[in-house]
């Protein structure tokens with residue numbers, strides 16, 4: 001059965017720049033923690049292979065996933081797993097795991113970046129509980145820049161904040177590394193305007209749409225279409241799949257129903273992602 005979604009205005013294929021693949025046991029643990037922390041029951045109870053199959057059946061070409069080290073000592077086994085599954089999966093790319101307290105972390109990071117489909121690292125500052133401008137991370141940032149790779153940063157205050165996330169710590173980081181090549185997850189939510197205002201002065205920043213356009217989630221992006229059109233070259237579609245609490249298609253429909261230009265939809269759902277991937281793997 002072919003579930004490929006053809007929606008008016010949606011290019012094909014789409015590039016999904018924010019998904020999650022974890023080993024099965026860790027997926028179970030994360031889902032349990034979502035219920036405890038946020039009262040969220042994840043809608044799509046899919047493990048990694050099924051996740052990729054589902055996305056492919058729903059129009060995804062290149063898929064970019066991440067995982068992160070919630071504590072010291074787990075990054076290496078996660079990254080070994082990443083390398084194993086990348087062998088099995090075509091056209092799938094990874095933001096790998098990193099923890100600054102791992103003794104061999106930087107050497108491991110350097111090795112990983114020689115893999116053509118490991119395109120950088122994910123830092124989930126809300127969960128990992130350190131500041132983005134923690135000096136223990138500076139060697140990682142410098143390595144990523146030297147190797148022309150990227151970061152995926154969960155650095156906004158949604159769905160909940162703590163002292164480690166938000167515009168303040170992130171601005172301190174940009175003061176030190178103004179050309180930081182980073183994707184800001186979730187459009188910078190919930191401080192959309194303040195994160196959005198960084199794009200003009202920091203040309204290596206992108207934002208992803210994950211979780212920002214779900215009408216039913218109460219996390220709605222609150223800048224208008226003018227902002228989206230003006231920054232369409234710097235926005236990447238991402239679904240956060242499978243860790244979503246509402247149907248993935250709702251976010252696509254909500255973006256399409258905003259009546260943005262076809263240029264916007266082509267850029268955000270496909271072309272920006274293809275161009276970025278091409279740069280990161282070459």
Ligand SMILES: [Zn+2]
Nearest residue numbers: 018020210240
């Ligand atoms: Zn995510």
